[in-house]
Amino acid sequence: MDAFILRALLGGLMVALVAGPLGSFMVWRRMAYFGDTLAHSALLGVALGFLMGISVNLSVILVCMALAAALVVLQRQRRLASDTLLGILAHSALSLGLVAIAFLETVRIDLMAYLFGDILAVSWVDLWWILGGGAVALLALVGIWRPLLSATVHEDLARVEGVPVTAVGIAFMMLIALVIAVAMKVVGVLLITSLMIIPAAAARRLSRTPEQMAALASLLGCLAVTAGLWGSWQWDTPAGPSIVVAAAGIFLLMLAVPVDWMRRRGEAGRAEG
Amino acid sequence: MGLVLGGRRILRDVDLRIEPGQITTLIGPNGAGKTSLLRVLLGLVPPTEGVVHRRRGLRIGYMPQRIAVDEILPITVRRFLSLGRRVPRERLQAALREVGVGWLLDQPVQSVSGGEMQRILLARALLREPHLLVLDEPAQGVDVSGQGEVFQLIASLRDRYGCGVLMVSHELHLVMAAADSVVCLNRHVCCTGHPEAVSRDPAYRRLFGDSMPPGVAFYPHHHDHHHDLRGNVIPESAPEGAPVHGDGNDD
Numbered sequence: 001m002d003a004f005i006l007r008a009l010l011g012g013l014m015v016a017l018v019a020g021p022l023g024s025f026m027v028w029r030r031m032a033y034f035g036d037t038l039a040h041s042a043l044l045g046v047a048l049g050f051l052m053g054i055s056v057n058l059s060v061i062l063v064c065m066a067l068a069a070a071l072v073v074l075q076r077q078r079r080l081a082s083d084t085l086l087g088i089l090a091h092s093a094l095s096l097g098l099v100a101i102a103f104l105e106t107v108r109i110d111l112m113a114y115l116f117g118d119i120l121a122v123s124w125v126d127l128w129w130i131l132g133g134g135a136v137a138l139l140a141l142v143g144i145w146r147p148l149l150s151a152t153v154h155e156d157l158a159r160v161e162g163v164p165v166t167a168v169g170i171a172f173m174m175l176i177a178l179v180i181a182v183a184m185k186v187v188g189v190l191l192i193t194s195l196m197i198i199p200a201a202a203a204r205r206l207s208r209t210p211e212q213m214a215a216l217a218s219l220l221g222c223l224a225v226t227a228g229l230w231g232s233w234q235w236d237t238p239a240g241p242s243i244v245v246a247a248a249g250i251f252l253l254m255l256a257v258p259v260d261w262m263r264r265r266g267e268a269g270r271a272e273g
Numbered sequence: 274m275g276l277v278l279g280g281r282r283i284l285r286d287v288d289l290r291i292e293p294g295q296i297t298t299l300i301g302p303n304g305a306g307k308t309s310l311l312r313v314l315l316g317l318v319p320p321t322e323g324v325v326h327r328r329r330g331l332r333i334g335y336m337p338q339r340i341a342v343d344e345i346l347p348i349t350v351r352r353f354l355s356l357g358r359r360v361p362r363e364r365l366q367a368a369l370r371e372v373g374v375g376w377l378l379d380q381p382v383q384s385v386s387g388g389e390m391q392r393i394l395l396a397r398a399l400l401r402e403p404h405l406l407v408l409d410e411p412a413q414g415v416d417v418s419g420q421g422e423v424f425q426l427i428a429s430l431r432d433r434y435g436c437g438v439l440m441v442s443h444e445l446h447l448v449m450a451a452a453d454s455v456v457c458l459n460r461h462v463c464c465t466g467h468p469e470a471v472s473r474d475p476a477y478r479r480l481f482g483d484s485m486p487p488g489v490a491f492y493p494h495h496h497d498h499h500h501d502l503r504g505n506v507i508p509e510s511a512p513e514g515a516p517v518h519g520d521g522n523d524d
Binding site: 150152154157158160201207 | 312315316317333335337340342343345346347348349352353356357381397401407
């Protein structure tokens, strides 16, 4: 196998592994659009990285986290509905990024690669970033798992039971920002949330516990990455979108699973008891 | 204590004391600020004026009004009960049995009925071994005979655990029988005291009208049948002559 395919596969699998549990929480907390907004802002991070001459990976992480923090503050003021606010920020940040990149006269940037990913151009340095960022995100998520889950199920109950609801919520947003930043290379800013949301949604029907769903989402994500890359190789299609198409296919397949067979099994047990 | 939310005054000059080991019930018309008062007492909302004193180390068990866990989040009752901290299976089972829904332990939370969910929430509150139980409309969504059961259950739990109880309720007549003291709220405390005394208070009469004769209380009695907790909502369209269970009013 060619080295670049191996690197692409490694990078994709690592991203899918982290995206599973993180994406599950995004789905549970209804934060899909939030993730999208952060991802849109990543392009601004790219431009700033070039402008300031620092690592693009680092500047993207910083911009994503700054935007997440801004969102926390703005949402607290409740002047605008959350989705309106996210809509404004997502597209302003994306456009600002595109405009900023246009000002970069000395650097030529492959815009398509940032928007839709260029997994076949993933370098060893990129892989290290994905590994480092992914490991940090995963470990931190495991660390806040219990309080975050409690806050996700019912915020007030969690608060009364002493969970630092606001703190774990903010920590989780930062983790999303981190993962989006390091995963950008694989599927691009416009598609990255799909890699978090779709496998998680697909895993729902086969899961009975949150942990099962998170693990299964990782597994299905890895499957999508493998299938997408294979398809891309086979038919010479763009890799990032191919991965997302594969994920969507898996999601559709999961819809065909007999209606909540887990649930029905549970109810049969209850009728006996 | 007072509360203003979004420029609207919700509570004014509320002065309240919750006694340990007592059942205190908060009643009042819709929009009287009952739930807001609970939220301030729980520390979920800071009061605009005044302070809330809590005994040091006070552990509160809270049962919110109506909770629906999103279908997308797969979670069993067992997991739901141990979200706060790890609890051995036997204790979870015992807590559920205590509130009368022992068979639900391994069910998905989304598959239980409204009345069952109320009991599960009660079990979760009890697992904290609370000094004070705070219940927001504990009998909501439960039919009339079931409501009596819920209030009896709460009273028996108080007796067993010796915890104080603070609850909001609309079920006036049931409340009057189950409470040690009643606080009648309509943005401010209208009147407070023993249920009997409150029901004679002119302020209470003004608030709730004369639709309720003073002193009417729930009459604790035993049915010769028992409602199972799953099917406790009796369909109104039950055919004539079918063995319809009483709804608590007709006997």
